[in-house]
Amino acid sequence: MAATRLADLGEFGLIGRIRERFRAPEGVTGIGDDCAVIPQRSGRDTLVSTDMLIEGTHFLRGDIPPYRLGWKSAAVNLSDIAAMGGRPTATFLSVALPADLEAGWMEAFLRGYAELSERFGAALLGGDTTASPDRICINVAVLGECPSRTARLRSTARPGDLICVTGCLGDSAGGLKAILEGVERDADVQALIDRHYLPLPRVEEGLRLAATPGVHAMMDISDGIGSDLLHILDASGAGAVVDVPSLPISAALQRVCRRQGWDAAALAAGGGEDYELLFTCTPEAEQALDVPYFVIGEMTAQGGLQGLEGLSGFDHFRKP
Numbered sequence: 001m002a003a004t005r006l007a008d009l010g011e012f013g014l015i016g017r018i019r020e021r022f023r024a025p026e027g028v029t030g031i032g033d034d035c036a037v038i039p040q041r042s043g044r045d046t047l048v049s050t051d052m053l054i055e056g057t058h059f060l061r062g063d064i065p066p067y068r069l070g071w072k073s074a075a076v077n078l079s080d081i082a083a084m085g086g087r088p089t090a091t092f093l094s095v096a097l098p099a100d101l102e103a104g105w106m107e108a109f110l111r112g113y114a115e116l117s118e119r120f121g122a123a124l125l126g127g128d129t130t131a132s133p134d135r136i137c138i139n140v141a142v143l144g145e146c147p148s149r150t151a152r153l154r155s156t157a158r159p160g161d162l163i164c165v166t167g168c169l170g171d172s173a174g175g176l177k178a179i180l181e182g183v184e185r186d187a188d189v190q191a192l193i194d195r196h197y198l199p200l201p202r203v204e205e206g207l208r209l210a211a212t213p214g215v216h217a218m219m220d221i222s223d224g225i226g227s228d229l230l231h232i233l234d235a236s237g238a239g240a241v242v243d244v245p246s247l248p249i250s251a252a253l254q255r256v257c258r259r260q261g262w263d264a265a266a267l268a269a270g271g272g273e274d275y276e277l278l279f280t281c282t283p284e285a286e287q288a289l290d291v292p293y294f295v296i297g298e299m300t301a302q303g304g305l306q307g308l309e310g311l312s313g314f315d316h317f318r319k320p
């Protein structure tokens with residue numbers, strides 16, 4: 001352990017060690033899903049998740065307007081409630097800010113945060129405020145709820161299930177690439193950048209999916225399906241085959257990729273932060289789905305992920 005660096009262990013290696021050390025109590029779903037699921041005597045389960053956004057790692061202060069950062073900070077957290085099929089109820093916002101930050105920056109941040117969290121009925125109930133030597137650090141904790149034992153976990157996919165997503169993949173990664181490479185912002189490029197900065201958590205879709213019998217495993221797409229689907233495979237002890245030509249790619253992303261010579265399939269499979277839902281369901285349940293969806297593959301009894309070779313997702317400690 002002494003000589004092992006985090007880059008060798010990887011983000012998920014580290015989380016695995018934390019998980020081994022801290023076991024969840026009986027009946028509680030702890031580390032390993034989009035939210036913790038805590039049963040209440042009321043017959044409802046409480047959902048809790050937290051996510052951090054660090055300047056220089058998740059955003060560049062000069063690139064993202066503060067309104068959009070506020071929106072996104074709320075959105076990525078609400079998305080984890082959506083991923084369980086729950087309804088968001090409250091958020092807590094903690095910020096570490098450099099003393100020379102203009103006050104107007106925080107006002108715009110809060111407008112974006114309020115806009116998104118109020119749209120989904122999540123009240124801001126607390127947080128923490130502190131000084132940071134230079135970088136802006138934002139941490140949001142979110143609470144939600146669902147009827148007992150209805151939360152959709154990552155561990156309940158079964159062989160033979162269809163693998164589906166609720167919307168187009170790769171737009172957010174395309175938008176980020178356009179920002180980083182300074183691509184000229186026509187309407188298509190702007191649409192991708194908007195999807196990167198203003199993701200809409202699929203809360204209503206998650207609620208409907210959780211109410212549909214035969215919908216088994218569910219999670220949100222934050223790191224890219226190449227990485228996120230592996231979590232469903234690991235947790236469910238099953239395998240999957242993904243059909244890359246079936247990955248839904250927006251017309252805007254297709255046009256921008258053609259023009260820039262980018263690989264749209266690689267962005268769709270390996271790019272993160274789309275915040276669509278990834279779920280599995282029985283072939284019979286497909287008729288009953290009342291959300292937009294695209295079938296991208298199938299769960300298999302044999303382990304391993306086939307079809308996405310070489311198109312992996314994001315790991316915070318791994319070097320590219």
Ligand code: ADP
Nearest residue numbers: 015018030031032033034035050051080222223
């Ligand atoms: P998501 O992308 O859905 O936010 P992550 O990939 O960040 O999920 O985390 C995976 C799981 O590991 C989650 O259940 C999360 O709560 C847990 N986790 C991540 N970091 C820590 C940590 N430092 N301590 C305890 N649990 C953690």
Ligand code: MG
Nearest residue numbers: 034080220222
């Ligand atoms: Mg998640």
